Structure formats: C-alpha cells, structure tokens
Amino acid sequence: MEPITRGMTGAAVEDIQERLCSISYAIDESERERQEYGLSTATAVAHFRLDHGLSLGEEVDSATWVALVDETYKMGDRTLYLRLPNFHGADVRQLQHCLNILGFSAGEEDGLYGPYTEAAVKEFQESMGELPDGMAFPDTFDAIERLHHVWAGKSASGPHPLGSMGFARAANVLENVSISITAEDPISRNVAGRIWNLASATNERSGLDIIESIDRKRPDDSAVLVLATTPLADGSNLPNVVVDESSSLAMRIRTACEVSKDEVPVVRIELSLGGPNYNGTFTVSDAQTYAVMLLDAICAAFDS
Numbered sequence: 001m002e003p004i005t006r007g008m009t010g011a012a013v014e015d016i017q018e019r020l021c022s023i024s025y026a027i028d029e030s031e032r033e034r035q036e037y038g039l040s041t042a043t044a045v046a047h048f049r050l051d052h053g054l055s056l057g058e059e060v061d062s063a064t065w066v067a068l069v070d071e072t073y074k075m076g077d078r079t080l081y082l083r084l085p086n087f088h089g090a091d092v093r094q095l096q097h098c099l100n101i102l103g104f105s106a107g108e109e110d111g112l113y114g115p116y117t118e119a120a121v122k123e124f125q126e127s128m129g130e131l132p133d134g135m136a137f138p139d140t141f142d143a144i145e146r147l148h149h150v151w152a153g154k155s156a157s158g159p160h161p162l163g164s165m166g167f168a169r170a171a172n173v174l175e176n177v178s179i180s181i182t183a184e185d186p187i188s189r190n191v192a193g194r195i196w197n198l199a200s201a202t203n204e205r206s207g208l209d210i211i212e213s214i215d216r217k218r219p220d221d222s223a224v225l226v227l228a229t230t231p232l233a234d235g236s237n238l239p240n241v242v243v244d245e246s247s248s249l250a251m252r253i254r255t256a257c258e259v260s261k262d263e264v265p266v267v268r269i270e271l272s273l274g275g276p277n278y279n280g281t282f283t284v285s286d287a288q289t290y291a292v293m294l295l296d297a298i299c300a301a302f303d304s
Contacts, residue, residue: 001061001062001065003059003060003061004016004037004059004060005037005058005059005060006037006038006039006041006042006058006059007037008036008037009034009035009036009037010035011035013035013036013037013041014032014035016037016041016045016060016068017031017032017035017041017044019068019069019071019072020041020044020045020048020068022072023071023072025044025047025048026040026044027040027041027044028040042058042059043058045057045058045059045060045064046058048064048067048068048071049064052067052071054067069089070088070089070090070111071089071090072090073089073090073091073092074090074091074094075091075094075095075098075141075144076091076138076141076145077091078091079135079136079137079138080092080095080113080121080135080136080137081113081118081134081135081136082113082114082115082117082118082134082201083113083201084201084204086112086113086114087112087113088111088112088113089111090111092111092112092113092117093109093110093111095113095117095121095136095144096108096109096110096111096117096120097109097151098144098147098151099117099120099121099124099144100120101150101151102124102144102147102150102151104120104121104123104124104127105120106119106120106121107120113136114201114202115198115201115202115292115295116292116296118134118201119134119198119288119289119291119292121134121135121136121140122134122284122285122288123285123288123289124140124143124144125140126283126284126285127285128143130143132284132285132288169299169303170202170203170295170296170299171202171203172203173299173302173303174199174202174203174205174206174207174208174299175203175205175206175207176207176304177207177208177222177302178207178208178209178218178220178221178222179207179208179209179221179222179223179224179225179298179302180208180209180210180211180216180217180218180221180223180224180225181195181196181208181209181210181211181224181225181226181227182210182211182212182213182214182216182224182225182226182227183226183227183228184226184227184228184229184230185228185229185230187229187271187273187282187287188227188228188229188271189227190282190287191227191271191287191290191291191294192210192227193210194287194288194290194291195208195291195294195295195298196208196209196210197291198291198292198295199295202295208298211224214226214266217264217266221264222257222264222265222302223257223260223264223265223266223267223302224264224265224266224267225253225267225268225269225298226238226266226267226268226269227269227271227294228268228269228270228271229270229271229273230270231270232268232270236268238266238267238268239256239257239259239260239265239266239267239268240256240267240268240269240270241253241256241267241268241269241270242270242272243269243270243271243272243290243293243294244272249293249297250296250297250298250300250301251301253267253269253297253298253301254301254302257301269294271290
C-alpha cells in the first residue's frame with residue numbers, strides 16, 4: 001500500500017483515526033471532523049509505532065496498518081481457528097487471557113492462534129458441552145462472556161505448562177530436527193496423530209513424522225519415539241519414559257535418547273492413563289492434552 005501521510009484527507013484517514021481513538025490514542029476533534037491527517041493524527045501514529053516496536057515515523061505504511069488492524073480486533077469480531085499463517089491480533093490475545101484465567105492453558109498470551117490456543121479452546125468447548133473442534137466462533141465467545149464475572153479484571157497466575165517452549169522456539173526446533181513417532185495401540189496412535197497435526201501447524205516444514213514401525217525409521221532421524229499405554233514388557237531393553245505433568249519430562253526424554261545404545265535412539269514413551277482409578281474412558285480432551293504436553297516436551301528435549 002502507498003503510505004498515508006500528513007496532509008492527506010478522506011475515508012482512509014478517518015478509518016485510521018477511528019482505530020487509534022478506539023485504543024486510547026488522542027486525536028483532535030477538529031482533525032477528525034475534517035478527516036485530516038494533521039499534527040495530532042501524526043503524533044498518535046508516531047506513538048503507536050513506538051509502542052508496537054515499529055520503526056520511528058509518523059506515516060501509516062503497510063507494517064503500521066497491519067499492526068493497527070491487529071490491535072483493534074475485539075474478541076468475537078471474527079471466527080478464529082488454527083491455520084497457517086496463524087491468526088494474530090488483540091482478539092486472540094484476549095481469548096488467551098480469558099482461557100488462562102479460566103484454567104484452560106493457552107500458553108503465552110502472544111496474540112497468535114497457534115496449537116496451544118487451539119488445544120485450550122477444545123478443552124473449554126468440551127467442558128461447556130460444545131463440539132470440541134477448536135474453532136472459536138460466536139457460541140464459544142458467548143460461553144466465555146457468560147463467565148465474564150470470573151475473568152474480568154484478573155490476571156492469570158502461575159506458569160502456563162503447555163506453553164513453556166514458546167511458539168517461535170518450538171517452530172525452530174521442528175524445522176531443524178528429524179524425529180519419527182510410532183505407536184503400539186489405538187489410543188497412543190490417536191495421540192501420535194495429534195502430535196503430528198500440532199507439529200505441522202506449528203511449522204509447515206516440520207521434521208516430525210509418523211511411521212508404521214521402528215523398522216521404518218528415516219536415515220536422518222535424531223530419534224524414534226514409541227508411544228504406548230501399557231507398562232514396559234519384562235525383558236525389553238528400550239529406555240522407557242513415563243509421561244506425567246512434571247517439568248522434568250523433557251529432560252527425561254533427552255536423557256533416555258542419550259543413554260540409548262542404538263545409532264538412532266529409540267525411546268518408549270508410556271502414557272499414564274490415570275493409575276488404579278482409571279475408568280476406561282479416554283476423551284478428545286485427554287488426547288489433545290497429551291499431544292500438546294508431549295510436543296512441548298519433545299521440542300524442549302531436542303532444543304540445542
């Protein structure tokens with residue numbers, strides 16, 4: 001787009017002024033009435049650019065316009081779902097904030113609708129009796145708004161366990177490391193498939209892949225991970241890592257790979273389904289929670 005600069009007038013200037021005023025940047029009323037890009041509009045743009053890490057200046061170029069549009073989305077303005085490139089904006093950040101306070105960890109409130117945010121939306125939808133498809137649309141926003149008294153004016157406390165790696169670091173790991181995943185049973189195959197989906201959504205050049213068996217590993221694999229839901233069989237010499245919510249999960253996966261005697265380490269990852277009180281159910285939310293936790297731990301384990 002051609003930059004919009006001081007001295008210009010018209011509908012485009014009016015749109016910029018309305019957006020800036022909606023996020024509390026002050027512009028003289030007389031300039032707004034004339035739809036004129038005057039001194040106060042230029043000053044507001046300069047402050048906006050400075051506040052959002054853009055280069056110094058007082059014109060609205062392409063980068064400034066994109067940032068301004070992002071910052072003026074409100075939660076519910078549009079349907080949000082996982083895609084590449086990710087949806088981003090103030091509405092996504094507000095959604096992440098609400099979900100984190102409500103106990104559905106969306107990870108870092110970075111304004112990017114990535115795999116952690118999708119997982120949190122699915123868990124929230126399932127808890128509300130909605131179809132857990134990960135698409136945040138009017139019914140989802142209405143349900144969140146009904147809980148306004150719970151999240152309004154509050155900050156999320158504590159760490160967000162599903163976002164410890166961070167989107168950018170996880171994407172970098174996935175692009176630079178080849179890892180194959182296989183599974184021993186239907187439940188773990190379900191989780192493996194979800195890990196692959198999340199990895200592909202995080203980085204379209206992801207080096208993580210699904211294989212049918214250990215024998216199908218790739219020559220350049222850094223490791224083969226075997227998901228399972230049963231204890232390790234007697235006599236097996238595979239390193240076995242039991243999944244829990246401990247912060248040491250990534251380190252245990254990395255250590256298991258390092259002690260493996262195989263040229264390409266093969267590590268078995270045992271999904272704990274609930275201990276002695278397990279009732280035999282395994283929900284969509286359970287599968288997605290395991291997938292997000294494991295992908296985060298895998299990325300952290302192979303982060304050089």
